[in-house]
Amino acid sequence: MAWSRDLDAAFNPGAIAIVGASASNRPVAQYMAPAGLSFARSLKRFGFPGNIYPIHPTANEVLGLKAYPSLHSVPEHVDLVIVSVPAPDVAAVLEDCIAAGIKNVQVFTAGFRESGEEEGIRLEAEITSIARKGSINLIGPNCVGLCYVPRARLAVWDGLTAEPGPVSFISQSGGHTLQFTHYGQGLGIRFSKVISYGNAAILDSTDFLEYLASDPETEIICLYVEGVKDGPKLTRLVRDISPIKPVIVWKGGTGEFGKRAAASHTGSLAGEEKVWEAFFKQTGAVRANSLEELADLVLSFLYLSPPQGHRVGVILNGGGYSVWAADTCGREGLEVPTLSPETQRRLGEFIPAAGTSIKNPLDAEVLFRDVNRFDKALKLVAADPLIDMLILCIHLDILREAGEEQLKGLAGLLQDFASESTLGKPVAAILDSWGGDTLVREERQRLSTLLPELGIPVYRTLARATRVLPRFAAYHQFVRETKGADKSAEKDMQAPLEPRRAGSAQGRSWS
Amino acid sequence: MAWSRDLDAAFNPGAIAIVGASASNRPVAQYMAPAGLSFARSLKRFGFPGNIYPIHPTANEVLGLKAYPSLHSVPEHVDLVIVSVPAPDVAAVLEDCIAAGIKNVQVFTAGFRESGEEEGIRLEAEITSIARKGSINLIGPNCVGLCYVPRARLAVWDGLTAEPGPVSFISQSGGHTLQFTHYGQGLGIRFSKVISYGNAAILDSTDFLEYLASDPETEIICLYVEGVKDGPKLTRLVRDISPIKPVIVWKGGTGEFGKRAAASHTGSLAGEEKVWEAFFKQTGAVRANSLEELADLVLSFLYLSPPQGHRVGVILNGGGYSVWAADTCGREGLEVPTLSPETQRRLGEFIPAAGTSIKNPLDAEVLFRDVNRFDKALKLVAADPLIDMLILCIHLDILREAGEEQLKGLAGLLQDFASESTLGKPVAAILDSWGGDTLVREERQRLSTLLPELGIPVYRTLARATRVLPRFAAYHQFVRETKGADKSAEKDMQAPLEPRRAGSAQGRSWS
Numbered sequence A, B: 001m002a003w004s005r006d007l008d009a010a011f012n013p014g015a016i017a018i019v020g021a022s023a024s025n026r027p028v029a030q031y032m033a034p035a036g037l038s039f040a041r042s043l044k045r046f047g048f049p050g051n052i053y054p055i056h057p058t059a060n061e062v063l064g065l066k067a068y069p070s071l072h073s074v075p076e077h078v079d080l081v082i083v084s085v086p087a088p089d090v091a092a093v094l095e096d097c098i099a100a101g102i103k104n105v106q107v108f109t110a111g112f113r114e115s116g117e118e119e120g121i122r123l124e125a126e127i128t129s130i131a132r133k134g135s136i137n138l139i140g141p142n143c144v145g146l147c148y149v150p151r152a153r154l155a156v157w158d159g160l161t162a163e164p165g166p167v168s169f170i171s172q173s174g175g176h177t178l179q180f181t182h183y184g185q186g187l188g189i190r191f192s193k194v195i196s197y198g199n200a201a202i203l204d205s206t207d208f209l210e211y212l213a214s215d216p217e218t219e220i221i222c223l224y225v226e227g228v229k230d231g232p233k234l235t236r237l238v239r240d241i242s243p244i245k246p247v248i249v250w251k252g253g254t255g256e257f258g259k260r261a262a263a264s265h266t267g268s269l270a271g272e273e274k275v276w277e278a279f280f281k282q283t284g285a286v287r288a289n290s291l292e293e294l295a296d297l298v299l300s301f302l303y304l305s306p307p308q309g310h311r312v313g314v315i316l317n318g319g320g321y322s323v324w325a326a327d328t329c330g331r332e333g334l335e336v337p338t339l340s341p342e343t344q345r346r347l348g349e350f351i352p353a354a355g356t357s358i359k360n361p362l363d364a365e366v367l368f369r370d371v372n373r374f375d376k377a378l379k380l381v382a383a384d385p386l387i388d389m390l391i392l393c394i395h396l397d398i399l400r401e402a403g404e405e406q407l408k409g410l411a412g413l414l415q416d417f418a419s420e421s422t423l424g425k426p427v428a429a430i431l432d433s434w435g436g437d438t439l440v441r442e443e444r445q446r447l448s449t450l451l452p453e454l455g456i457p458v459y460r461t462l463a464r465a466t467r468v469l470p471r472f473a474a475y476h477q478f479v480r481e482t483k484g485a486d487k488s489a490e491k492d493m494q495a496p497l498e499p500r501r502a503g504s505a506q507g508r509s510w511s
Helices: A036-046 A087-099 A118-133 A174-186 A205-213 A231-241 A256-266 A273-283 A291-303 A319-332 A341-348 A371-383 A396-402 A404-420 A438-453 A462-488 A498-507 B036-045 B087-099 B118-133 B174-186 B205-213 B231-241 B256-266 B273-283 B291-303 B319-332 B341-348 B371-383 B396-402 B404-420 B438-453 B462-488 B498-507
Strands: A015-019 A051-055 A080-083 A104-107 A137-139 A145-149 A167-171 A191-196 A220-225 A247-251 A286-288 A312-316 A389-395 A427-432 B015-019 B051-055 B080-083 B104-107 B137-139 B145-149 B167-171 B191-196 B220-225 B247-251 B286-288 B312-316 B389-395 B427-432
Touching: A015 A036, A036 A051, A080 A087, A087 A104, A087 A118, A104 A145, A118 A137, A145 A174, A167 A174, A167 A205, A174 A191, A174 A291, A174 B319, A205 A220, A205 A231, A220 A291, A231 A247, A231 A273, A247 A273, A247 A291, A256 B319, A286 A291, A286 A462, A291 A438, A291 A462, A312 A319, A312 A371, A319 A389, A319 A462, A319 B174, A319 B256, A341 A371, A371 A389, A371 A404, A389 A396, A389 A462, A396 A404, A396 A427, A396 A438, A404 A438, A427 A438, A427 A462, B015 B036, B036 B051, B080 B087, B087 B104, B087 B118, B104 B145, B118 B137, B145 B174, B167 B174, B167 B205, B174 B191, B174 B291, B191 B205, B205 B220, B205 B231, B220 B291, B231 B247, B231 B273, B247 B273, B247 B291, B286 B291, B286 B462, B291 B438, B291 B462, B312 B319, B312 B371, B319 B389, B319 B462, B341 B371, B371 B389, B371 B404, B389 B396, B389 B462, B396 B404, B396 B427, B396 B438, B404 B438, B427 B438, B427 B462
Parallel strands: A015 A051, A015 A080, A080 A104, A104 A137, A167 A191, A167 A220, A220 A247, A247 A286, A312 A389, A389 A427, B015 B051, B015 B080, B080 B104, B104 B137, B167 B191, B167 B220, B220 B247, B247 B286, B312 B389, B389 B427
Antiparallel strands: A145 A191, B145 B191
16 A cells, blocks of 8 residues: 655644553553643644544543543544553553544653564564554654644644744654754744654655755754665665755764664664764765754754855954864864955054964954944955955953943944845854943843844854854855855756655655 | 972962053053953942052042052062053063063963964064063963952952852963853853953963972863973873862864864964874873863763763653763763663563663653652662663653653652762762743752752753763773882882972972
């Protein structure tokens, strides 16, 4: 039997059923949190507009929602079932889904292949076989499933905004989806679709990638993966998607200890690091190694214009800071070229020589004591043909010391710069302060919101900015080279994504 | 003429003079901040108990302090002079110091060798020669000098505590001393002596190292260095001091761009990275690459007991977190061994199998829902012979969700663990939370203060902990090997520091 993996109904469900007590009425083990109740509670709180059907063998009501003894007895077609019963009972629930004609099922329950135990491996094989037989889009087991789809008013945790955004996240770890949605939200990142897929018994990262590739609401794709079932397929897919939508990949299980942990976590074979290095090289995927890097890369793709190269101009204050900035940029793969003689000459007209450097980093306290000079310096460095990107380390404490008008003047000046600049060079900012008074804290808050709106992402530290900017620049180089290759081989040319997707959509069938 | 570099008077000055206007009454250039006035203001505010003498050719009073027209006219012996006049006037001030019998002089003024200009280089040669002639302990030029000596009530910035501590910092960058004192204070670090020495025309890092080596108030020495005049001397000194007092070295100017910035900053020749790598290998110096690493290493040395090796046991919650923790530990040089079968068996008695891992990292949410189980797990992992160090990722949000008594129970439990533990294995903590309510924030604050008192330093993130713990462990291995080598070659044995210092004290003369 062939069927297409149409996940539209899963991502925009009209009705959701939650199977949170076992068919045999065994209680859900205490450790299964967030279990059925928690899913129901969060969906209600988040304002899920469709019906939520708790399935319970005896209860009439759960959290004020009418409960049903079985999936067959639900009076409406159910688009998504959340399963949170003990592992030995999952198979029976899947059989019920098949009987009720339900296609999308996510299994929260753990204790399958990842346990490393014979019984868990057997149970996973059993539910996989049932899902195959019934053409069920099984997500998991051992996952939180579709965790956060603000447009559909679907969230399985509290504390998340209903405001949707262009970032989607496919994650083999439920914990990472929880962390990234909350952490990212605090940094101003807004999401389209967030999926945790656990052991990947049926649906794997590649299935969600295919879906998101053509999802008009997704512009940036993040992926956390421990193991993958079909490496060549992932490589092919990411290579095709990359030039159109950046794919940021956090690979878990890169070393001996991480691989063992990945086996315990999702039963994954994490694969050789060399293979993954080749994957990154071939596909243009952007590598992240932590939650922070993932978030910082997303900030880069959300706000920065594409750079033409790796050469940064850094504006800051402090000789030691300057040395460290140059060292850190260099270590991470950014170039810090000496500014051109003409730029230096013009900077020298309003920056005194003693205690400063106008080479690069441009290090001069006077720029933070007199924002008009900062403005002039910024424009000169941005116009220097040797510079591809700018990093501004904005010293809020010095601005404050220089006077309220200096501190508050910076925002307007950057606003003008952003609106007038025809250079299109990306500008990143760091807001430096070691505490500061109320005014500094208020201005920091204001700049943190305003600057990204101007296309200037704010990174927590310079070290964090330098870690992601080279990869951001390398991505754009990959895109340029890919497009160049396309042009130079015009007869083979094809829009990298669409035709492939058409082809692969036809082929997406198992039997 | 021979003289010993006795810096006692400089570090405990009875009277300080500030020369902040030039002899020719040229105004101090606006960009010279913090200039003379700022020094005087901060010293007063910090409660410096001795007399502060502003030297000014015409004023009768500066900041309510009686001003004197010259150093000769001051009615008291001056132990330390702070010079903040334009570069061409510094020579004259030094001549005045010689005439007045003053020995300790720090020069804030920039515009010397670091400018790269012929005139600056000439001026530095001139003041160096004058200082030599007059046996002056010249600190700088282009430095903040003795910035922070809480015991002497000496501070050149506001916002620092008068509470002294065991950490000293010798820095070629004034900005780094400003940053590190403020940042470190927020992390609970307390200081003995903080020195910025700039261009090192006379006094170099080695001179301050010699002083701090025998300073009973200094237990941990931090050093930020861009270039050094006498590399073999630094190597010899650090190798001798290391086994007694850890020396944490942040080397600035490691790459092409950083070296150029270092030349602009302090006129330093930053030297080859290979040479510095050999230095770290030979001396047992602990390497830091940023302000954050410097602070985190200090926290390690302040609170952790010495580990016997690099094998960590990690307790946390989350499968993805677990994989990342294992990857990160491995990447940074820590081992994450599988816990011994006996430990696993006993953990398995109270940790359910599904959704957890008892291998290492020990990943189980139930530990943060029931602190008694956390306690049992902690003791079992700590007692495992395969484990040298522990890292606890404490999930405050889960504890909170599990109930106020769980959140608040943890502190007492760790207190008991610390007081009862005879294992002596170092334990590091991370307090994980993505915001949390008032209770979580209060508890976070309480634990941040309490845990270090129990010998459990708190690192901001797991990534930061893993970056410093391997170097901390390597330091202790160096110490063990050094002591072993001393024992095995008993006829050559000498207390590593004292005899050398005696020898070098005799030799410390120029002429």
